[in-house]
Amino acid sequence: MRLSDLISSLPAGAEDAAVSGFAIDNRKVAPGTIFGAFQGARVNGEDFIPAAIAAGAIAVVARHEAKVDGALHIKADEPRRLFASLASQYYAPFPQTVVAVTGTNGKTSTVELTRQLWRMMGHSSASIGTLGVTTSVDQVSTGLTTPDIVTFLSNMAGLAKEGVSHVAYEASSHGLAQYRSEGLRVVAGAFTNLTRDHLDYHGTMDMYFAAKMRLFDEVLASDGTAVIWADDEDYSGAVIEHASLRKLKLITVGTKGTTLKLVSRTPTQLGQTLMIEAEGATHKVELPLIGAYQAANALTATGLVLATGGALKDVLGLLARVQPVRGRLERAVITRAGAPVYVDYAHTPDGLQAAIEALRPHTRGRLITLFGAGGDRDAGKRPMMGRVASDLSDVVIVTDDNPRGEDPQVIRSAIMAGAPGAREIGGRRVAIAAAIAEAGADDIVLLAGKGHEQGQIIGDRVLPFDDVTVARECAA
Ligand SMILES: CC(=O)N[C@H]1[C@@H](OP(=O)(O)OP(=O)(O)OC[C@H]2O[C@@H](n3ccc(=O)[nH]c3=O)[C@H](O)[C@@H]2O)O[C@H](CO)[C@@H](O)[C@@H]1O[C@H](C)C(=O)N[C@@H](C)C(=O)N[C@H](CCC(=O)O)C(=O)O
Numbered sequence: 040m041r042l043s044d045l046i047s048s049l050p051a052g053a054e055d056a057a058v059s060g061f062a063i064d065n066r067k068v069a070p071g072t073i074f075g076a077f078q079g080a081r082v083n084g085e086d087f088i089p090a091a092i093a094a095g096a097i098a099v100v101a102r103h104e105a106k107v108d109g110a111l112h113i114k115a116d117e118p119r120r121l122f123a124s125l126a127s128q129y130y131a132p133f134p135q136t137v138v139a140v141t142g143t144n145g146k147t148s149t150v151e152l153t154r155q156l157w158r159m160m161g162h163s164s165a166s167i168g169t170l171g172v173t174t175s176v177d178q179v180s181t182g183l184t185t186p187d188i189v190t191f192l193s194n195m196a197g198l199a200k201e202g203v204s205h206v207a208y209e210a211s212s213h214g215l216a217q218y219r220s221e222g223l224r225v226v227a228g229a230f231t232n233l234t235r236d237h238l239d240y241h242g243t244m245d246m247y248f249a250a251k252m253r254l255f256d257e258v259l260a261s262d263g264t265a266v267i268w269a270d271d272e273d274y275s276g277a278v279i280e281h282a283s284l285r286k287l288k289l290i291t292v293g294t295k296g297t298t299l300k301l302v303s304r305t306p307t308q309l310g311q312t313l314m315i316e317a318e319g320a321t322h323k324v325e326l327p328l329i330g331a332y333q334a335a336n337a338l339t340a341t342g343l344v345l346a347t348g349g350a351l352k353d354v355l356g357l358l359a360r361v362q363p364v365r366g367r368l369e370r371a372v373i374t375r376a377g378a379p380v381y382v383d384y385a386h387t388p389d390g391l392q393a394a395i396e397a398l399r400p401h402t403r404g405r406l407i408t409l410f411g412a413g414g415d416r417d418a419g420k421r422p423m424m425g426r427v428a429s430d431l432s433d434v435v436i437v438t439d440d441n442p443r444g445e446d447p448q449v450i451r452s453a454i455m456a457g458a459p460g461a462r463e464i465g466g467r468r469v470a471i472a473a474a475i476a477e478a479g480a481d482d483i484v485l486l487a488g489k490g491h492e493q494g495q496i497i498g499d500r501v502l503p504f505d506d507v508t509v510a511r512e513c514a515a
């Protein structure tokens with residue numbers, strides 16, 4: 040591919056060089072690369088333009104006012120958006136059926152359940168998100184929920200080359216705001232819910248919501264389908280409005296849903312029985328996952344599969360065979376005393392509430408909740424998480440999550456301010472040991488916040504840490 044294949048009117052005198060790839064980080068530029076220079080939250084990518092050109096960049100996508108000497112300046116009002124569109128032409132072709140999931144909680148679970156359902160229907164499928172790039176044979180981490188645009192498009196192209204036809208990806212609000220996941224045809228988009236998170240980045244709930252709505256306003260194909268969880272009292276209606284304005288096809292799910300209406304949900308020992316009204320009949324579904332929240336995600340995933348050609352009866356039947364999602368209400372161990380220990384990725388007030396409520400029906404004795412909060416993230420959610428945990432659990436242990444650049448003591452104190460009566464134990468391993476020692480035969484332990492994570496980020500270092508492994512060690 041040459042520059043003229045991407046840019047219809049090359050300026051007079053510009054060399055029509057061969058394009059060898061795309062990069063948004065000057066350290067990844069090789070001869071022939073098109074460099075995207077973006078103003079970031081930490082640094083201004085435009086400062087790296089000279090270094091990118093020295094490394095062989097042949098063109099730079101940047102704002103009009105950026106200074107570009109020695110390479111073609113591809114000027115844009117929104118450089119990230121134009122870069123995504125050019126890069127997608129270079130990396131194409133992509134899998135034929137691509138869907139996206141946005142929302143505060145439930146994205147990982149929903150893309151993973153969608154991937155599993157497609158696979159059971161015989162499609163070669165993958166998911167991209169917090170757990171990395173997952174196929175039926177492999178899982179490769181990308182480090183972010185929505186990877187950067189170059190990683191995203193090259194992963195998508197790589198999956199297409201491997202014969203993957205169906206991909207579900209997580210569209211995080213950061214990713215949507217930064218045009219990190221677009222440029223390919225997205226045939227369906229789902230909304231799970233919106234509650235407080237990431238206000239450090241977005242500022243207000245309105246801005247956070249607006250970032251999420253780019254999925255329906257701009258990213259989704261105009262003949263695509265919006266799959267909407269209908270039970271979010273504050274936001275479902277507004278999402279339906281966004282989808283309707285663009286005349287997208289609509290699938291709504293939940294107790295207030297019309298496509299898949301959840302009429303009852305009964306916890307069983309190993310999962311739950313769902314009664315669902317759809318296509319004029321009532322269907323019974325045995326879901327082998329616990330918790331109202333996983334029922335919600337399973338319904339949203341079902342909506343996505345219906346939107347991409349699945350037949351209702353087939354999909355509802357397959358729900359009985361889904362596998363648990365790593366780190367989401369995952370039972371790590373049963374203690375010597377007989378208490379089950381669950382690991383969950385709840386890291387917002389709403390997520391914590393959902394995880395505790397999921398375990399309550401299975402608890403005969405006390406529910407012991409252990410959690411912390413991540414450093415360099417929304418600080419306002421900390422006392423709210425403390426409040427939720429102490430209102431809904433019998434014993435609360437406040438400990439460390441990923442402190443990152445912050446003092447863990449300060450984070451714990453902020454949580455404790457909302458959690459009267461909680462016990463504060465610095466050091467996650469010591470705290471997990473205390474929770475497990477505390478639990479009796481009828482109790483349940485919930486270790487929240489880190490889910491599948493394999494490391495604890497302290498300062499700039501990532502130390503190996505896995506809640507499931509630590510729980511097993513402490514219970515041994
Ligand atoms: C706040 C945020 O979203 N930051 C991400 C974003 O950074 P940014 O665009 O603001 O970039 P920056 O670091 O200021 O740099 C500006 C530009 O200069 C470039 N640069 C920078 C340094 C250099 O030496 N050379 C160079 O070319 C960078 O590549 C970038 O294009 O783009 C970077 C490149 O892809 C990411 O690494 C970075 O993730 C940081 C590490 C991060 O912590 N992100 C988290 C908050 C995040 O994105 N989380 C979401 C949400 C998860 C959820 O749903 O809850 C996610 O999708 O994972």
Ligand SMILES: Nc1ncnc2c1ncn2[C@@H]1O[C@H](COP(=O)(O)OP(=O)(O)OP(=O)(O)O)[C@@H](O)[C@H]1O
Nearest residue numbers: 143144145146147148332335383384385390393394
């Ligand atoms: N539909 C839901 N409603 C409320 N809480 C949920 C829902 N789904 C998941 N949760 C809670 O949020 C946690 C994270 O779930 P999941 O990883 O699926 O969400 P996510 O949106 O991918 O999160 P992230 O923002 O980290 O990518 C779960 O462990 C659970 O505690």
Ligand SMILES: N[C@H](CCC[C@H](N)C(=O)O)C(=O)O
Nearest residue numbers: 386412413416440441488489
């Ligand atoms: N995607 C979320 C994950 C949070 C996980 C939690 N363990 C933390 O470190 O805060 C974020 O980046 O905010």
Ligand SMILES: [Mg+2]
Nearest residue numbers: 146147169184
């Ligand atoms: Mg996720």
